[in-house]
Amino acid sequence: MYITITPQNLSAGFSKSSAEFVSYLEKENQGLDKEDLEYFFNQHGDQISAKEVIWEIDSNTAKLKNTEPKFYSITVSPSKFELARLQNSREDLKKYTRELMKDYAASFNREINDRPVTVSDIKYFAKIEHQRTFKGTDKQVKENQPFATQILQLKTEIRQVERGEVGGNIRSLQKEINKLQQAAPHKQNGQRIVQGMPKEGNQSHIHIIVSRKDVTNTHSLSPGSKYKASEVMMNGKLVKRGFDRDAFFQKAEKTFDSNFAYKRNFVETYQSRKLFLRDHKLYFTSILGLPASEKAIALKMLREAGVPMLHIPINKFQLARKSINLLTSGIKAAIRSGSIGI
Numbered sequence: 001m002y003i004t005i006t007p008q009n010l011s012a013g014f015s016k017s018s019a020e021f022v023s024y025l026e027k028e029n030q031g032l033d034k035e036d037l038e039y040f041f042n043q044h045g046d047q048i049s050a051k052e053v054i055w056e057i058d059s060n061t062a063k064l065k066n067t068e069p070k071f072y073s074i075t076v077s078p079s080k081f082e083l084a085r086l087q088n089s090r091e092d093l094k095k096y097t098r099e100l101m102k103d104y105a106a107s108f109n110r111e112i113n114d115r116p117v118t119v120s121d122i123k124y125f126a127k128i129e130h131q132r133t134f135k136g137t138d139k140q141v142k143e144n145q146p147f148a149t150q151i152l153q154l155k156t157e158i159r160q161v162e163r164g165e166v167g168g169n170i171r172s173l174q175k176e177i178n179k180l181q182q183a184a185p186h187k188q189n190g191q192r193i194v195q196g197m198p199k200e201g202n203q204s205h206i207h208i209i210v211s212r213k214d215v216t217n218t219h220s221l222s223p224g225s226k227y228k229a230s231e232v233m234m235n236g237k238l239v240k241r242g243f244d245r246d247a248f249f250q251k252a253e254k255t256f257d258s259n260f261a262y263k264r265n266f267v268e269t270y271q272s273r274k275l276f277l278r279d280h281k282l283y284f285t286s287i288l289g290l291p292a293s294e295k296a297i298a299l300k301m302l303r304e305a306g307v308p309m310l311h312i313p314i315n316k317f318q319l320a321r322k323s324i325n326l327l328t329s330g331i332k333a334a335i336r337s338g339s340i341g342i
Contacts, residue, residue, distance in 0.1 A: 001253055001268070002077040005223050005245070007069035018057040018071055018209060022050050025127050025207050040125040043098055053125045057209060060123055062217045069212055072223055076100065076206040078256070079268065081301065085260045089204040090128055096256060097126045097206055103251035104210075104223070109242040112219055122221070124210040132203040133196050140186035140193040147184040148194060151177050223248075246270075266290055267298045 014020065029037050040048040061070045076097070078086075086092040101119050108117040134141050154177050161168040184192040188200055214221055223243045249270040257264055266272050266287065276283040287298050 001079065001082060001256060001270075003249060003252055004073075004075045006073045006075070007224050008071050008073075010067065010069060016066070016070070017054065019054045021071075021073065021209060022054050022057075025129070025209075026050050028129055028131055038128060038130075040127050041094060041097075042125050043101060043119055043122075046094075048125060053209065056123065056125070057211050060211045060213045060215075060217050062213060064212060064220070069222075069224070071212055072210050074104070074206075074208040074210060074223075076208070076252075078205065079301075080201060080304075081268070082256065082260075082262060083202045083204060085262050089130070089202060092260065093128050093204060093206055094126075096259060097208065099255045099259060100252055101126075101208070103248055103255055107223075107244045107248035107251065108221055109244060110219075110221065112214065117214075117221065121214045121216075121219070122210060123213070123215045124208055126206055126208040128204060128206055130202075130204050132199045132205070134193055134199060136195045138193075138195075141195050144184045144186050144193055147180045147192065151180050154180075246274075265294060265297050265301060267301050 008014075008018075008021070010016075025040075039046060040050065040053050042048065057071050064070055078093075083089060098119075101122060101124060105117045105119040105122050110117050112121055136142070154173050157166070157168060158170050158173050160166045161170055161173070181192050186193045188197065191197070210223075212220055212222055221243075223245070253264060253268075253270055256262060272283065272286070275286065287295060290298060
């Protein structure tokens with residue numbers, strides 16, 4: 001499970017409205033018949049239109065400054081192992097989203113009218129997407145890039161020959177292109193992987209747009225608060241503040257596992273990701289110390305995420321710096337692409 005929480009982009013050139021972001025989330029609906037459309041939903045309703053989402057988010061911004069985000073984006077990307085556990089991706093992920101937002105509300109160290117924040121206080125809208133495309137930062141695209149560059153040069157040369165600008169044999173140039181297409185290290189269904197190509201397999205994931213203000217447009221609930229979870233005296237009164245991201249991410253895992261009877265491996269856990277970021281050597285040592293069956297699953301997950309498994313040491317004493325650096329690079333790539341739950 002890979003979850004990100006991102007504030008509204010307030011940079012110059014970006015709309016102050018949620019319309020631009022909501023429009024982006026409508027991309028999979030383009031060209032579909034009405035009965036095939038994927039609608040927004042929230043805790044209590046389905047088939048919510050993009051127009052309604054924009055109005056609800058944009059009108060729920062009382063007393064917020066221009067420098068403050070009006071909404072946050074939460075992206076939830078289950079791994080292929082987690083998706084395989086679902087019976088019906090669309091309905092199961094809707095169910096999970098509604099439980100997840102209870103965890104989100106519970107992670108606020110805040111009170112509204114002397115009671116803890118609940119999901120009923122949160123104004124949010126979510127949407128399930130089923131497609132992903134390869135990005136320029138993906139390992140497959142980056143490692144194919146030298147071949148793409150040479151192919152582009154050859155295609156340019158072919159056009160020049162066709163226009164009579166230079167001499168050359170078009171048939172020979174095309175053969176060179178075909179060789180490069182085949183030599184590229186990463187392919188999907190026999191085709192060289194390029195930026196923008198749709199990824200095969202189940203790519204279902206969740207996008208959630210959540211208002212900064214509560215449903216009454218009175219209280220500010222920011223998951224981007226610099227305060228993790230604390231209490232402070234304000235005007236002689238003890239006030240709770242903050243949002244505990246660690247608690248939210250851990251609850252998100254437990255909620256998925258309990259709802260879908262999922263047995264989570266060490267490398268899929270949020271705690272393992274934190275360990276990896278804090279101490280690479282201890283992270284790999286922990287993997288090697290897992291029971292045999294769990295270690296085999298962990299290594300399989302890492303291998304399928306594109307981590308260079310040839311460099312995995314066979315025991316704790318072979319964790320040389322070179323191996324650690326190679327593994328670390330592979331794990332970071334897996335994190336960026338959301339390939340595994342770390």
